[in-house]
Amino acid sequence: MAPLIHSLVWLGFLSAANAITAWQKSNYTFPVPESPANAFSADSFSTKADAIAALKTALGNVTIAGSGDYYYGQTIARVWTNQRKTYPDYIVYPETPEHVSILMQFYSKANSFWGDGFAIMGGGHFDTGGAQSPSVIMDLQRISNTEIVTNPPKNSSEYAILKIGGGAEAGDVYDALDGTGWAFLGPRAASIGVGGFLLGGGIAFQTNEYGTGVDNVVALEMVLLSGEIVMVTPYNEYSDLFWACTGAGWLGFGVVTHFYIRSNPDPGMVTVGTIAWSEDQADQVFEKTAAFWEGNNDVSAFPALLYYLKDPSDISALVPLRERKFTFQLNALYFGGDQKKFNETYGQFFEGASSIVFEEYSLKTLQQYLLTNYPYGYNRLFYGKSHTNSTKEFYQNTFAIYKETVNGMIARGEDPGHTLWVDEYVFPGWNGAGPTDDSVTAWPHSTSAHITLTSGEWTNNSLTEYMYDRDENYMMAYLRDFQNGLGEPDIYDYPNYIAQYSKTSEIWGEQNYKKLLEIKAKYDPECLFNRGRVIATDACVAKGLANTFADS
Incomplete structure (x- = not known):
């Protein structure tokens, strides 16, 4: 097979002609619970205390936790970005869509007591504060079930449809599907919430073969502000709501209590090669990576190039600061567990490496692979942009910005910890699994593009302004200028990696x-x-x- 030409002509026109999302292939609908009767009137309560008392009565045994309660502390601990943590008046833990309906009816009547607005928490990872409020947080963790609702025969060309709770974390779903023969196109770390991940696009480990998570969602069970529980599909009276949820769902339209999403066949074992080089190998690494990004035609491959400050000969350890070096690392995944095919795809990266570690995972255990890179308890940023080409010069310039940032952290007395920069490879045209054009989904991504990500980690609050300045005015500015300088049609940033200073028109x-x-x-x-x-x-x-x- 001739190598795929990584140009926007190929990306923009061939993919648009052939790509079709899972939901465009079939019209699905599923039953929804009956909406509870409205238990609240505008004059049901006159104080905040009265309002909470009325809510407790309406919800029965549902947990409502305040400061000092174990469940309250457990939820706060799940907020991944430390600078986003807030301490609300109450955290409510609904267990069914009907409970969420009661909460929405309540809030529609009692919102004047909480001008800061309710927040809806899934996994607690997203760095815009959308899951945080000083007033009331609705933590969906108890709506975390995973069911196979349609299960076609093994010889069928159809894939199973999964029903996944809006409060599920990735680990919940991978555990539930283990041994079923089906896989979930979901987050790449166990603690990431499914809800925010899917509503913001959903770049998954197997995106290069099956597209993004959001393009495989076929229906949503959603609770509106009125408390009405509705089935939202691309083909019913809520088609506009479905469209809004395809890449912009966390902007606030309702509460998704269950996602219905197409599965894909379990690939079996996953071969993972973690390949590291020291800084003196930079030119070689950049040339090989850019060439791979340009010519790869294997959808089973999912690589990412990372920059770190660590020990390239002991990449799993965070050694003392004085012993670390600037390091390049390729996280090379190959689905199917075939070492020979892995070597054929990634073998050009072996020469000159400081270390190569091979591991075998199942989908259930693969969720653990990246967790050590992203510990809790730190201030951090997690922002990126999209770009259609990666070149040697691109890597040289982004590494220079990264290196200057890290040196600046050290000069200010900070240990950079797991601070890193990543370029994630995306297969051209989403392998035919994306939307037909940019108006089909709220996130316009008929043109696929590689995804960059800056993940900074720091403990000293005095560094916060410095880290945001470095990302906005140096890394983000360079990435924007680089893509604009290519003179290619518009591409759009991955919503789950956007910053508060990302441009609306670019998302x-x-x-x-x-x-x-x-x-x-x-x-x-x-x-x-x-x-x-x-x-x-x-x-x-x-x-x-x-x-x-x-x-x-």
């Missing part, structure tokens, strides 16, 4: 953003969902809560 595009404003105004006319990124509907602007505007 959703001008036309899609206008449509999102209309849908937000329709389903949240009073701007009651107002945590994290809040788009500029008239109500959100009037309340002074909007923080995401059109660029022009």
Whole structure:
């Protein structure tokens, strides 16, 4: 097979002609629970204490925790980015969609007591504060079931459909599917929440073969602010809501209690090679990586190039600072467990490596592979941009920015810890599994692109301004100029990696953003969902809560 030409002509036109998402192939619908009767009136309570008492009565045995309660502390500990932690008045733990319905009915009546807005927590990872509120947090962790709701015969061309709870974490789903023969196109670390991951696009380990997570979602069970529990599909009266949830779902339209998503066949064992080089091998690493990104045609391969400050000969250890070196690392995954094919695909990277570690994982255990890179308890940023090409010069310049940033952290008395920069390879055209054009989904991604990511880690709060400045005005500015300098058509940033300073037009595009404003105004006319990124509907602007505007 001739190598695929990694140019935007191939990406932009061939992929648009052939790509089709899972939900475009079939029209699915599923039953929903009956919405509970509204138990609250506008004058049900006159104080915050009265309101909470009424909520406890309506919810029965559902846990409502405050400061000092074990469950309260457990939820706060799940907030991954330390600088985003807040300490709310209460955390509520619904166990069913009906409980969520009661909560939405309650909040629609009692929101004036909590001007900061309810927050909805899935995994607690996203770095915009959307899962955080000083008022009330709805923690969905007890709605975390995974079911196989359609299970076609093994010789069928159809794949099973999964029903996954909106509060599930990746590890919950991988554990539930182990041994079933089916796999989930989900997060790449066990503690990441499924809800935020899917609503923000969903780049998964097997994205190069099956596309993004959001393109495999076929329906949503959602609770509206009125408390009505509805089935949301691309083909029913809530098609606009489904569209908004395909890459912009955490902007605040309702609460997703269950996702219905197409599975894919369990690939069996996964061969993982962790290949590391010292800084003196930089040119060789950059040349080989850029060539691989340009010519790979194997959808079973999922690589990422990382920059670290660590020991290249002992990559699993975080050695004392004075012993660390600037290191390049290729996380090379190959699905199917075939060492020979792994060697054929990645063998050009072996020469000159300081260390090579081979490991075998199942999908159930693969979720542990990256966890040591992302410990809890630190201030961090986790932001990136998309780009259609990776070149030797691109890597040289991004490494220079990264190196200067890390040296600046050390000069200010900080141990950089697991601070890293990543370039994640994405197969051209999503391997035919993406949307047909940029208007099909809220996140316009008919053109695939590689994903960059800066993941900074620090403990001293005095470094926060420095880290954000380095990312916004150096790394992000360079990435933007690099892509613009290619003179290629627009691509759009992966929503789950956006920063507060990311441009709206670079995430959703001008036309899609206008449509999102209309849908937000329709389903949240009073701007009651107002945590994290809040788009500029008239109500959100009037309340002074909007923080995401059109660029022009």
